[in-house]
Amino acid sequence: xxxxxxxxxxxxxxxxxxxxSMTYVELAQQAALRALAxxxxxxxxxxxxxxxxxxxxxxxxxxxxxxxxxFIGARGKPFMRVHTGGATxxxxxxxxxxxxxxxxxxxxxxxxxxRITETPDAQFVLNLIWDPLYEQDFALNTVTMTALSTQRxxxxxxxxxxxxxxxxxxxxxxxxxxxxxxxKGEITVDDVMNSPRIAWPYKLFDICPRSAGAAAIVLAxxxxxxxxxxxxxxxTGVGAISNTVFQGDRCVPTADCDFAEHAExxxxxxxxxxxxxxxxxxxxxxxxxxxxxxxxxxxPELESMGFCPRGSAARLSDEGAFDPDxxxxxxPSGGTLCTNPIxxxxxxxxxxxxxxxxxxxxxxxxxxxxxxxxxxAGGSAQFFACxxxxxxxxxxxxxx
Amino acid sequence: xxxxTQEPMILPAxxxxxxxxxxGETGTRFFSALRxxxxxxxxxxxxGLSYLPPRAYCERSFxxxxxxxxxxxxxxxxxxxxxxAAFENLPPPPYAIAYVRLDGVDTALINFVQGLDxxxxxxxxxxxxxxxxxxxxxxxxxxxRITDFHYELIx
Amino acid sequence: xxxxxxVATGRYHLGLVVSWNHTSQIDVQDVMRxxxxxxxxxxxxxxxxxxxxxxxxxxxxxxxxxxxxxAARIVQRQQVAQRNPxxxxxxxxxxxxxxxxxYDAYPLRRAHQxxxxxxxxxxxxxxxxxxxxxxxxxxxxxxxxxxxxxxxYRLDAGRVGAMAxxxxxxxxxxxxxxxxxxxxxxxxxEAPTGWHEAAIEHHLAGRDVRALSPSGGAWAQxxxxxxxxxxxAEAALQVAGRAxxxxxxxxxxxxxxxxxxxxxxGHTFVAFERVAA
Numbered sequence: 032x033x034x035x036x037x038x039x040x041x042x043x044x045x046x047x048x049x050x051x052s053m054t055y056v057e058l059a060q061q062a063a064l065r066a067l068a069x070x071x072x073x074x075x076x077x078x079x080x081x082x083x084x085x086x087x088x089x090x091x092x093x094x095x096x097x098x099x100x101x102f103i104g105a106r107g108k109p110f111m112r113v114h115t116g117g118a119t120x121x122x123x124x125x126x127x128x129x130x131x132x133x134x135x136x137x138x139x140x141x142x143x144x145x146r147i148t149e150t151p152d153a154q155f156v157l158n159l160i161w162d163p164l165y166e167q168d169f170a171l172n173t174v175t176m177t178a179l180s181t182q183r184x185x186x187x188x189x190x191x192x193x194x195x196x197x198x199x200x201x202x203x204x205x206x207x208x209x210x211x212x213x214x215k216g217e218i219t220v221d222d223v224m225n226s227p228r229i230a231w232p233y234k235l236f237d238i239c240p241r242s243a244g245a246a247a248i249v250l251a252x253x254x255x256x257x258x259x260x261x262x263x264x265x266x267t268g269v270g271a272i273s274n275t276v277f278q279g280d281r282c283v284p285t286a287d288c289d290f291a292e293h294a295e296x297x298x299x300x301x302x303x304x305x306x307x308x309x310x311x312x313x314x315x316x317x318x319x320x321x322x323x324x325x326x327x328x329x330x331p332e333l334e335s336m337g338f339c340p341r342g343s344a345a346r347l348s349d350e351g352a353f354d355p356d357x358x359x360x361x362x363p364s365g366g367t368l369c370t371n372p373i374x375x376x377x378x379x380x381x382x383x384x385x386x387x388x389x390x391x392x393x394x395x396x397x398x399x400x401x402x403x404x405x406x407x408a409g410g411s412a413q414f415f416a417c418x419x420x421x422x423x424x425x426x427x428x429x430x431x
Numbered sequence: 432x433x434x435x436t437q438e439p440m441i442l443p444a445x446x447x448x449x450x451x452x453x454x455g456e457t458g459t460r461f462f463s464a465l466r467x468x469x470x471x472x473x474x475x476x477x478x479g480l481s482y483l484p485p486r487a488y489c490e491r492s493f494x495x496x497x498x499x500x501x502x503x504x505x506x507x508x509x510x511x512x513x514x515x516a517a518f519e520n521l522p523p524p525p526y527a528i529a530y531v532r533l534d535g536v537d538t539a540l541i542n543f544v545q546g547l548d549x550x551x552x553x554x555x556x557x558x559x560x561x562x563x564x565x566x567x568x569x570x571x572x573x574x575x576r577i578t579d580f581h582y583e584l585i586x
Numbered sequence: 587x588x589x590x591x592x593v594a595t596g597r598y599h600l601g602l603v604v605s606w607n608h609t610s611q612i613d614v615q616d617v618m619r620x621x622x623x624x625x626x627x628x629x630x631x632x633x634x635x636x637x638x639x640x641x642x643x644x645x646x647x648x649x650x651x652x653x654x655x656x657a658a659r660i661v662q663r664q665q666v667a668q669r670n671p672x673x674x675x676x677x678x679x680x681x682x683x684x685x686x687x688x689y690d691a692y693p694l695r696r697a698h699q700x701x702x703x704x705x706x707x708x709x710x711x712x713x714x715x716x717x718x719x720x721x722x723x724x725x726x727x728x729x730x731x732x733x734x735x736x737x738x739y740r741l742d743a744g745r746v747g748a749m750a751x752x753x754x755x756x757x758x759x760x761x762x763x764x765x766x767x768x769x770x771x772x773x774x775x776e777a778p779t780g781w782h783e784a785a786i787e788h789h790l791a792g793r794d795v796r797a798l799s800p801s802g803g804a805w806a807q808x809x810x811x812x813x814x815x816x817x818x819a820e821a822a823l824q825v826a827g828r829a830x831x832x833x834x835x836x837x838x839x840x841x842x843x844x845x846x847x848x849x850x851x852g853h854t855f856v857a858f859e860r861v862a863a
Contacts, residue, residue, distance in 0.1 A: 033595045051439045054625070091444065093620040097847045100739050107754065110736035110852060111588060126588055133594035135732075135762070154518040163452050164462075165484035168578050169528045169541050170514055170521040178512035179530060186561045229516040231556045269597070275490055279530050279539035282509040285480060287491075291510070306597075444624055450612055 033132040035424040037256035037263035038385040039249050040070025046213040046244035046370045046379075049148050055090050059144035060102040062245035066140065067104070070249035071259050074104030077249070078136040082112040083123030083143030085374035085409070088156040091149045103142055103247075116160065117173070117322065119143070120246070120377025121271070121407025121416030127250050128266050128418075138251045143375035146243030153241060160411055162276065173324070174238060176278065176411055178230040181327040183282060183291035185232065188330075188342040192232050195326040196223035198348060199236050199368060202323075205355060206365025208394035209383075213242040213370040223326075232327075239324040239371035246372075246379045253424065264385035267402070268303025268419030272296070276411050292341070293331040296406065296415040300336040303419040308426045309402065312337045316419075318360045318387045318403040320380040324367045329353065332406065333361065336417075360397040363387070377407025381418050388420045457487045460499070462575040470567065470580070472536045474498040483533065483540040503534030504567045505585065511544065511559035513552050525549040531565055531582055546583040558584065587732040587854055589711050599716040605816075606706035607809030614702060614810065621848065627741075635699070637741060637848035639691035642781035644747025646693060649788040656698060656780040657684040660805070663783065667802020669831040672820075674703060674807055698779045705809030707816050726826040727858040730839070731762035734854040741848060749789050751853045756793075756841070759855040765839065769794040772824045772840035774817035778804050782850065786843075797834045800824065814844015818856050825858045 042065025044050070050058055067074060080103065082096035092098055096112040099105070109130075113123040120143060127141035147153050157172040184190065197220060206215035218236070226235040256263035272295045274281065274288060281290040288294035300312075309315050319338070323329055330344035338359055339347055347353065353361035362368070364383040367376055384403035386392040400422075407416040454462065457473060461484070464471040473496035474481040475489030481500050482489070489496055511529035514521075527547055530539035544565065549555045565582040573579035589603040618634035645651055664678035679697060687697035717725055735755035738745045760766050773795045777783035787798055801820040804813060821840035823829040837860065844854040 033597055051441065056623075091446070091620075092623055093617065094847065097621065097736070097851055098623050098739050100736055100851070105736060106738050107751070108736065109734040109755075109758075111734060111854075113588075126591075129588065129591040129595050132597070133591045135591060135594065154521065158518075158521065162484065163450075164454060164458055165577050166541055168576075169543060170518065170526070171528075171541065172518065172521070174516075174518075175512055175514055175528065179510040179528075182512055182556070182559075183510040183561050227516070228552055229514070231513040231515070231552055277484065277538065279483065279509075279532075279541060280490070282530050283532050283537060283539050285537045442624055444628070446620060448612060448616065453608070 034134050035253040036128050036131045036250055036266045037253060037260070038266065038420065039251045039256050039260040039263050040066045040072070041382040041385055042066030042069055042247045043211045043379060043382060044244045044246070045211045046242040046372055048213070048240065048243065050146060050243045055092065055095060055144060055146065056099045056102040058146070058243070058245045059099045059142060062144065062247040063103040063140065063142050066142070066247035066249050072138065072249060077104060077108065077138050077140045079109040079130050079139045080105040081123050081127040081130065081139060081141040082110065083120050083141060083375050083378050084112055084145070085114055085116055085119040086156060089147045089150055089153060089373070090145065103140070109136065115414040115416070116409030117324070117373055118377055118407040118409030118414040118416045120375050120379065121322070121381065121405065121418060122377070122414070124248065124378055124381050124418060125269050125271060125416055128269055131250050131252055138249065138255055140247060140249055141378060142245070142247035143378055144245035145372040145374035147241035147373070148243060160276070174233060175230045177325045177327065178233050179278065180282070180290045180412065181232060181325070184327065184331055187291060188345065190330065190345045192224065193220055194345045194349060195232070195237055196220040198326045198329055199223050201354060202362055202365050202368040205363050205395070206369040209364045211244070211370070212365040213240050215365060215369060233325065237326040239368050242370050242372040244372045244375070246375045246382055248378060248382055248385070262389045262422065264388040264420040265422070265424045266418065267307040267421040267425040268309070268417065269306065270299035270302030271414070271416040272299045274413045276413055278411055290412055291331065293328070293335050293412065296332050296408070296417065297335040297337070299415045299417040300404070303404070303417045307402070307419050307421065309419070313339065313359055316359060316402045316404050317400040318363060318384060318397050320364060320366065320384040320403065320405045321362055322367050322377055322380055322407045323362065324371050326368060329361055336404070355397055363392070363395045363397055377416060380405040380407060381420070384418070385420050388422050455487070457485050461485045465579045466573045466575045468569040468573060470502040470533065472500045472502050474500045481536045482538050483536050500535060502536045506531040506533035506565055506567070508559060508563040508565060509539045509561055513549055513555055513559070515552060525552070527555065527559060529559060529565070529582060533567070542577070543581045544583065545581045587734055587856065589709070590729050590732045590856070593711050593713050596713070599713040601711040603709040603711060603815065604706070605812035607812050608704050609702060609810065632848070634848065635690045635694065638699070638779055638781070639694035640741055640746050641849040642694045642698070642779065644743060645781045645785045648747050649785060651781070651784040653685065653693060656784060657681040659783060660684055660698065660780040663799065663802055664805045666800065666832065667806035670802045670806040671830045672806065673802055694779065694781065698781060700778055700804035700808045702810050703808050705807050705812060705816070707812055707819050709815070709818070725861045726828070727822040728861050730765070730857040730859045731759050732856050733758045733762060734852065736847070736852040739851060746849045747785065749785060749850070752786070752789055752850070755853045755855050759841065759857055763857045768839060769796065770839060770841050771796050771837040772800060772821055772834055773798050774801055774821045774840065774842045775799050775803060776813045776817055776843050776845045778808070800829070800832045800834050802832065814842065814854055817844060818842035821856070821858050825860045
């Protein structure tokens with residue numbers, strides 16, 4: 032009953048600390064122009080636009096999606112903005128998918144831009160996610176929040192700080208093949224271990240940068256995709272899940288999902304697998320572009336998503352299983368550890384995954400990619416969105 | 432299209448916003464009890480789950496929470512961290528925070544952990560592992576705010 | 587709109603759509619001020635009320651509506667609103683009291699603007715397949731179509747008050763619903779001021795609309811960012827015959843409208859049809 036939907040064009044600006052030569056809306060415009068050119072479409076060909084943007088407190092203009100309308104060719108079109116914190120890019124992509132899959136719109140642009148540098152008060156802004164009565168006083172922000180769940184995972188499985196450091200080394204090395212990545216280069220485990228301590232167990236290098244940049248994707252129905260695109264990336268799995276903002280509910284014996292395991296993502300990923308008929312993720316999915324703003328995200332999430340048994344990911348990582356030529360290539364783009372333009376990061380993950388399936392990932396290209404998975408996470412690690420992309424439409428199971 | 436012939440300009444601005452958050456009935460009972468040095472959790476008889484922070488509705492059964500339970504004065508650390516970086520508008524480091532499951536309550540409540548030597552961070556972190564027992568310590572004059580109490584390790 | 591699209595994909599069978607508004611003691615207009623781009627608009631102090639004043643000026647010019655007409659319209663709508671069992675049931679003001687209230691920005695008077703209220707609204711959406719599998723459940727209304735249109739961010743005369751997005755969006759909606767020239771029994775409009783309602787009525791003139799905002803619109807309740815969904819609830823209740831004291835007779839097709847942005851930059855529409863008994 033769903034229409035088949037495919038990615039037919041991708042546009043990204045480079046991601047860096049600052050983009051002072053452009054206003055926010057000019058940055059979004061760059062991504063729109065690139066995605067349209069890549070899709071070989073004009074603005075008039077687009078039926079609807081979805082804008083991907085998380086808190087606007089960073090760039091300092093409320094409802095900046097409305098300001099961007101004229102710059103991205105959205106004037107006179109159906110338009111909505113999606114916001115699920117860090118998961119925004121993934122959720123916005125899902126909303127755009129729904130526009131086409133419903134049969135109501137044929138060619139949809141999903142686009143966003145973000146930058147953090149307009150304000151020095153970024154972590155203060157992120158602290159606002161937490162309940163003002165019970166939790167804001169305790170300096171909860173995205174760094175301390177995930178430090179808490181990481182400490183719990185480390186205690187459970189005996190993972191060391193050095194094992195997380197190796198994840199950073201791999202990501203920065205992968206990012207050297209990504210012309211758009213923010214941080215890149217050859218670093219050592221010692222470099223990570225010697226970087227300033229932030230919130231135990233994190234050091235500076237365990238944490239993503241604040242990146243500025245924009246990204247856009249053009250989605251189309253299958254007929255359009257076959258007509259204009261040599262190798263579209265079909266959206267074969269769409270799964271998302273939410274949980275309570277209260278982390279204290281999620282680190283206790285009665286929790287339905289333990290936040291140390293990022294267990295919610297299992298539900299979202301399994302829904303993608305069910306839709307696409309994937310039965311063995313490690314064998315069938317060649318690339319995972321993960322929303323991993325911290326070095327500690329990969330282990331629990333790969334385990335929760337069924338790539339390896341619980342507690343085994345750290346050892347597999349050390350053995351090279353997640354290298355570009357390993358069992359599954361995790362973040363061949365360098366991932367979110369190297370590039371995090373919050374409101375659009377989830378979209379960049381989808382874009383990088385789509386390029387792998389389309390065979391257009393350039394120096395990042397992993398061989399033999401038929402299926403690639405992109406993830407996004409947001410809020411108090413309470414929103415997860417997973418997207419599976421494939422080289423062909425895959426069987427859609429009837430909904431239970 | 433113009434080519435840039437000048438250094439791009441930056442425009443400064445500021446926004447100051449104040450709020451008055453309605454606490455609600457459930458919250459009002461909780462914060463009032465803090466003034467009496469008591470921590471009260473809500474409980475749902477349908478699911479059997481008790482909640483801190485207190486909730487008006489059970490998030491498992493979606494029934495109203497119909498009971499109040501007084502939390503114990505001791506509890507177990509579920510996770511903790513030590514903050515060593517200075518974040519704008521947040522407390523000066525170093526400080527420790529932990530989610531603690533107080534005895535008799537199913538969910539964990541966050542607060543500062545005080546009285547710990549934080550000069551050797553990895554050593555301090557080892558003393559805050561999940562499973563560690565802590566006690567609740569109230570300030571002498573509670574004000575009806577979540578910062579009326581903190582946790583300390585039980586030696 | 588997104589909820590309906592998701593169900594229409596065939597992947598989702600039950601959905602919950604929720605909206606709520608709970609303004610604390612914050613100055614709403616100061617928040618609206620932050621929506622202005624910082625280079626040209628914010629320095630002149632643009633906010634929601636001032637944008638609405640620009641809108642009102644354009645409505646005055648384009649639609650030939652004057653303040654007396656706006657005051658009379660508001661009084662009438664407030665009388666309707668007082669009967670709405672879901673509203674705040676405030677007593678209507680007099681036209682004199684409305685005209686005597688000060689200007690926030692000419693020609694928009696304080697009393698031209700419906701006061702904000704706290705509130706919340708939720709929908710449960712179900713697919714046709716789910717309903718057929720669960721015959722003990724009954725639909726209140728069928729969603730015939732959804733769409734939205736956004737206009738330029740600019741506030742020049744060509745955009746403000748032209749309501750191009752409203753016209754194009756409504757036309758798009760009716761086409762998708764297969765009812766291009768059909769009568770609209772009820773149109774629940776998002777009209778935060780009397781000027782907005784005058785403009786909307788003017789833009790509906792070419793269509794056969796039996797009842798405009800029988801709920802009383804924003805004068806019944808005005809939870810600021812939920813109005814679109816509140817209007818959808820009112821429209822669905824009308825089609826279901828469950829609108830109570832404000833029920834219009836024999837409603838088969840109702841349209842709900844929501845808007846957002848300075849001077850209604852964006853418009854969203856949902857069309858509801860009566861479900862066969």
